[in-house]
Amino acid sequence: MISTKVQEDQAVMVVHTLGPKGTNCEKAGFLWLENQGLQGEVKLYETLEEALLHVKETENSVLLGCAVYPFLHNIVFENLLDLQIIDSFVMPTYNMVFAVKQNTREPDVKIVASHPAPAHLAKLFSDHVDLVSSNSQAALACASGAADGCITTIKAAHENHLHVIKDFGEVPMCFTIHGKSEGGSR
Structure with a gap:
């Protein structure tokens, strides 16, 4: 089930996503934190695959992916034992x-x-x-x-x-x- 709000017991503080600064993913990470009413930070990585490793190692963190990211399906299906999609949303990209x-x-x-x-x-x-x-x-x-x-x-x-x-x-x-x-x- 996809929720529009993260459950209150999940105190997400760090969004790990694609960088460098100025990406649509960075923008989406800050918007997601704001929409959830959470204080937190957005950490940027060269690839989502690299960001994924940090999500697995840290508490209070999530991975933000983009639906058109190449091989997002690999991130989902190769990590079924550890991760699940807990939310999704549509945001207009920068032009x-x-x-x-x-x-x-x-x-x-x-x-x-x-x-x-x-x-x-x-x-x-x-x-x-x-x-x-x-x-x-x-x-x-x-x-x-x-x-x-x-x-x-x-x-x-x-x-x-x-x-x-x-x-x-x-x-x-x-x-x-x-x-x-x-x-x-x-």
């Missing part, structure tokens, strides 16, 4: 954009950095798509010159001083909350 470094013209874009989930959008601009671990990481790759353009969030584009070429808008997105199973093993 998803195609961005480039300042003074880069669209015809000069050869390599586009993208998280695997929105990679189809990257193919609208180049046949050479470099996959990275998050939308924020895509912006960092573009800003550092490792890619000529990126599919990222408007927040990450602005924070990395990128020029937005195309704004795809917000995407209503489902986020999942994974908590420890009662009694540990089933």
Whole structure:
């Protein structure tokens, strides 16, 4: 059963999720804490798989996943003895954009950095798509010159001083909350 509120006996204080700063997952983590009326923090990791390890090792913590995260099904089914989905919610993402470094013209874009989930959008601009671990990481790759353009969030584009070429808008997105199973093993 999916609940809209965590049971009162679960004092969740730490949400472990995908980073770096500026990801949709970070935004969703803070929103979830607020909606639950909980004081807590959001810890960020390079992958959800890395975050998952910390959830298993710590008390009062959950994993926040994104429904379009590649291999979320592996996280669910490979951890059935330890974790279960305890909540889910829909939140609009930051606007998803195609961005480039300042003074880069669209015809000069050869390599586009993208998280695997929105990679189809990257193919609208180049046949050479470099996959990275998050939308924020895509912006960092573009800003550092490792890619000529990126599919990222408007927040990450602005924070990395990128020029937005195309704004795809917000995407209503489902986020999942994974908590420890009662009694540990089933």
